[in-house]
Amino acid sequence: MSTEKPKVAFYWCASCGGCEEAVIDLAEDILKVVEAVDIVFWPVALDFKKKDVEAMKDGSIAVSFINGAVRLSEQEEMVKLLRQKSGLVVAFGSCSHLGGIPGLGNFWNKETIFRRAYLTTPSTDNPDGTVPLEKTEVDGKELTLPRFYDTVYTLDQVIDVDYYLPGCAPPPDLIMNALQAILEGKLPPKGAVLSPNKSLCDDCKRNESKPEKLTIKEIKRPWEVELDPEKCFLAQGVICMGPATRTGCGERCIEANMPCRGCFGPTDQVIDQGAKFLSSLASILDTDDEKEIEKIVDTIVDPAGTFYRFSLPSSIFRRRRMEDIK
Amino acid sequence: MANEAFEPKLVGFLCNWCSYTGADLAGTARMTYAPNIRIIRVMCSGRVDPQFVLKAFIEGADGVLISGCHPGDCHYQEGNYNALRRHRLLSKMLEQFGIERERFRLEWVSAAEGVKFQQICDEFTEQIKKLGPLNLNGGKDEHREA
Numbered sequence A: 001m002s003t004e005k006p007k008v009a010f011y012w013c014a015s016c017g018g019c020e021e022a023v024i025d026l027a028e029d030i031l032k033v034v035e036a037v038d039i040v041f042w043p044v045a046l047d048f049k050k051k052d053v054e055a056m057k058d059g060s061i062a063v064s065f066i067n068g069a070v071r072l073s074e075q076e077e078m079v080k081l082l083r084q085k086s087g088l089v090v091a092f093g094s095c096s097h098l099g100g101i102p103g104l105g106n107f108w109n110k111e112t113i114f115r116r117a118y119l120t121t122p123s124t125d126n127p128d129g130t131v132p133l134e135k136t137e138v139d140g141k142e143l144t145l146p147r148f149y150d151t152v153y154t155l156d157q158v159i160d161v162d163y164y165l166p167g168c169a170p171p172p173d174l175i176m177n178a179l180q181a182i183l184e185g186k187l188p189p190k191g192a193v194l195s196p197n198k199s200l201c202d203d204c205k206r207n208e209s210k211p212e213k214l215t216i217k218e219i220k221r222p223w224e225v226e227l228d229p230e231k232c233f234l235a236q237g238v239i240c241m242g243p244a245t246r247t248g249c250g251e252r253c254i255e256a257n258m259p260c261r262g263c264f265g266p267t268d269q270v271i272d273q274g275a276k277f278l279s280s281l282a283s284i285l286d287t288d289d290e291k292e293i294e295k296i297v298d299t300i301v302d303p304a305g306t307f308y309r310f311s312l313p314s315s316i317f318r319r320r321r322m323e324d325i326k
Numbered sequence B: 001m002a003n004e005a006f007e008p009k010l011v012g013f014l015c016n017w018c019s020y021t022g023a024d025l026a027g028t029a030r031m032t033y034a035p036n037i038r039i040i041r042v043m044c045s046g047r048v049d050p051q052f053v054l055k056a057f058i059e060g061a062d063g064v065l066i067s068g069c070h071p072g073d074c075h076y077q078e079g080n081y082n083a084l085r086r087h088r089l090l091s092k093m094l095e096q097f098g099i100e101r102e103r104f105r106l107e108w109v110s111a112a113e114g115v116k117f118q119q120i121c122d123e124f125t126e127q128i129k130k131l132g133p134l135n136l137n138g139g140k141d142e143h144r145e146a
Helices: A018-024 A029-036 A050-055 A073-085 A094-098 A101-107 A110-120 A172-184 A205-209 A273-283 A290-298 A303-307 B019-028 B050-058 B079-096 B114-131
Strands: A007-012 A038-041 A061-067 A070-072 A086-092 A135-138 A141-144 A148-153 A163-165 B010-015 B037-042 B063-068 B104-108
Touching (some): A018 A061, A018 A172, A038 A050, A038 A061, A073 A086, A086 A094, A094 A101, A163 A172, A273 A303, A290 B079, B010 B019, B010 B114, B019 B063, B037 B114, B050 B063, B104 B114
Parallel strands (some): A007 A061, A086 A163
Antiparallel strands (some): A135 A141
């Protein structure tokens, strides 16, 4: 056998498939990737099974890219297996990095999510009230499903993670940079987020349009205003997570005239992206009057869901208080 | 769940210039008040990062107090107004996490108001005793840990 190419695995947990799409979005560059590495496991595209991974030697996969949050026992089992078989594990995309959109499930628990999804949505047609069970008897045989957890977890709350590729989904240039760094062995210290450690505002083209002293008198939602494509969103009264979000995304949303929603998570200096954004937003509200402040705060419809849109499981609280959920 | 034996853990962030001095006055004047509060001195109520408040709650506080100079009296001109704005927004957000508004309090206490500080500590302790323990970390993921 000639010199072996490094082995790479891709896996998905609680995610939408957008991260798989991001790999495809490498376009012609994917040919360079395939030339440099052997993809040994990738459920969305290749027909390898769990038993194939189990048969591999521990640590024999050079790097596993794992996207999606962890909310099922099956996902926990698979990522633990991949951790054992891999030299490096990269949390790929917002969901495995921070919890992502599925992480908003942490405002609920298993019971309330099942009730809503299988019984009470207007489009549900389920007269027998059937909900998924972990074990079912069919023709004398037992069928099983993975266990559904009360809480959504980030990848690093379940296994040891070496690096993080942020974004919903990570942009192609960051993916290629990461692959190159891994292949050339030029990696930053363990635990690094593979994107520049400064805020989005630092790179934002609209930064120059920001007034000397930024203040907001009224919070508006994006659909309530005709957005000026040149002007800072916050100066237009629209919530933009830029000040509390890491840069490196290429400002795709800003260029489409939509404010930042925070998918890259915070910079290294910040633990809790939502709390930090709350802090910066509150300090630019343009009034000292108690009643006025309360009036503006009332116009922020869903602060927790907005400030933690992508980062709830990685936040200080991680989830809503369990005994508050009925 | 009111519980006679329950002694709330309270964390108080007090500004150096007014409220901490007010608390000190309560001490030097030998006023007695509920011993439940753990005081952390900060330079200004506007220095209290919302992350500090979340951290206090997750590490076992049943209530958090921020206390600063009266409006108009801030040593740094407007730090206490920032505290006020953050308090209102954070209170609303804490409710979404299932934390009652009464557990997170903002008060203005001047350096002369030892009595007011005494009253706040007694009242806050009583109020949280009625609300019961926050038990933020007690909500186990039954389905993962089963």
